[in-house]
Amino acid sequence: MRWENVHVAGVGVYLPEEVQTAEQAVAEGRYDATAAAVNGVRAVRVAGPGETGPVMAAEAGRQALARSGHAPQDIDLVLHACTSHQGRDLWTPAHFVQREVLGTHASAAIELRQGCNGVLSGLELAASWAASRPGSGAALVTCGDAWHLPYVDRWTSDDQTVFGDGGSAVVLSARGGFARLLATVSRSDASLEPLYRGMGPWDETPFPDGKPVRLGDRPGEWLLRDKVAYDDVLATVAGNFDETLRQVLEESGTGLHDARWFVHASMIRPIAEWGFGKRLGLDPARTTYEWSLDFGHVGSSDQLMGINHLAETGRLSPGDRVITVGAGTGFMWTAAVLEIEHTPDWP
Template sequence: MRWENLYLAGLGAYLPQREETAEEAVAAGRYSPEAQSANGIRAVRVSDPAVESPAWMAAAAGRAAVERSGHGPADFGLVVHAGSGHQGQDLWTPASFVQHETVGGAAPTAEVRQGSVGGLVALELAASWLASRPEPAALVTAGDSFHLPYVDRWILDDQQVFGDGAGAVVLSRRAGFARLLSTASVADSALEAVYRGPSWTAAPFADGLRVSLADRRRAHFGGDEERLRAAMARMADRLCGVVDRALEDAGGLKRADVDWVVHANVGLPVARWGLWEPLGVDPERTVHDWGCGLGHMGAADQFVNLDHLVRTAPLSVGDRVLVIGVGTGVVWSAALLELLDVPA
């Protein structure tokens, strides 16, 4: 979808102060030396669950984004929050908490649950909302945390480690430091069962066993390497397709026209074979190395990493930034940005 007169007006991120290193996890027997060497994840941030719930962190990131945006609370016509795991309370609406803690007001709120691509899906929904309504701004947040005994962040899934954090974007119809040129999303529900597991449960943590996405995936493929390779090829094809569609909608651009790529914080094999190789991405034009010190923050990676890119990279006016993600379901999303200014 090509967008007209939609801008990123503010970014925000919240990262807990506490750090847990891969070396500490190996020494504690929670992570293997082989996985540490192969994946290259150095450390993760660990939140205090009594204070820093995902929704709380998202609200902190949201306040920073709103302050940077130049928009007042009355400008916001929508607040969308994305998360992939427990948000701090059961049977609760975290998007309403984020709204109360950031812009207040009576605008509608919504929550997106689409795994690691939730933030980008929420961004695209907010763009659609603003394009069809008179309100000038929308706030999009994403946050996640991963705690024992429900999950063990070091072995929840293969080839990535899960960290805690949150990010936020203010989308504006007025002005901003970057123009939202286009977005694209595509799903392949035939792959939904990969992470579902073999049976239903009555409630979260009902059986008292921690969640293992790796075990679910292994059970799904049952050691059938040919079936696994076919699924991986299918996923790479979907990724390339959604990126090319976003580029085409932005005015017939090509992959070579992209200056920077922002993606999730994943282990080196996933980054190399699942992202860089299929798309022809130069790792030096990403923030992958920085992300190896944070881990995969569920739905929040893209917003947190985009905030880091804008604050630290040698950007220039006119640079194009491709933001990509994939989430369980399976859903792929891409957003293409063009820098109009380099914020101080």
């Protein structure tokens, strides 16, 4: 979808103070030394007591709102994306974020469960909202995740990911901002849904055995069903990603190598180097990937964290185009293209 009058007005990020390094985790016997060397993640932030996902999302939301120039009463929609436990069972964290950031104002507050594609899928939904209500104000998209034992082991629950804690937020507006949202595209392919469900029996309650979730074991259960399953999955993933990216570039009138920045999720080095460096021919200097290895995979906050980093370090100039892409289990892919209108003056 090409957007004509949707702007990124403000971005916010909240990161806990505690830093845990991969070197520490190896020394404590919590992380395999070979995996640490291959995967490349240097450190993560660790949420402290009371720093739940919604709390961190609200902190980021207040920062994004302050930077946006909008008042709380301008925000008509709150979308809160999350993947990890949000601090309470049978509860609606989106309304906590709404209350903490805006008070009681907003037409709707909705929780998004789209895995690691939550924020970018929320960006597209919020753009639809802002574009269809051009006189009503703006939309707030937040994300917050904290990964704690015994539910999740941030170092070993998924052998393709190291999880870090934090929150992020973005304000979209029809009134203006530091960047224009040129286009967004999403694709969903439910043929891959069993990949992270696995083939085991259903759980009747959350966290049934009290042991850390083993996300990395589930794909193997499904991929072993026949000899060609692995190759088929790789082809399906690559095909959907390629088509999503092709379409968003076409709709935004952007060439892949004409964009100044390409911001993707923080994943382990072998996947990033193969999936983005080699397949797309991307120069790592055009990405925020190396910087992100000090934070790990922060749910679906990685892309906003990367854009926020570029803004805070003065690396965004008028006319720059930024491509950002995401993928979430299920599977769903979203890509977006921004054009910088002015350099944000953020500390």
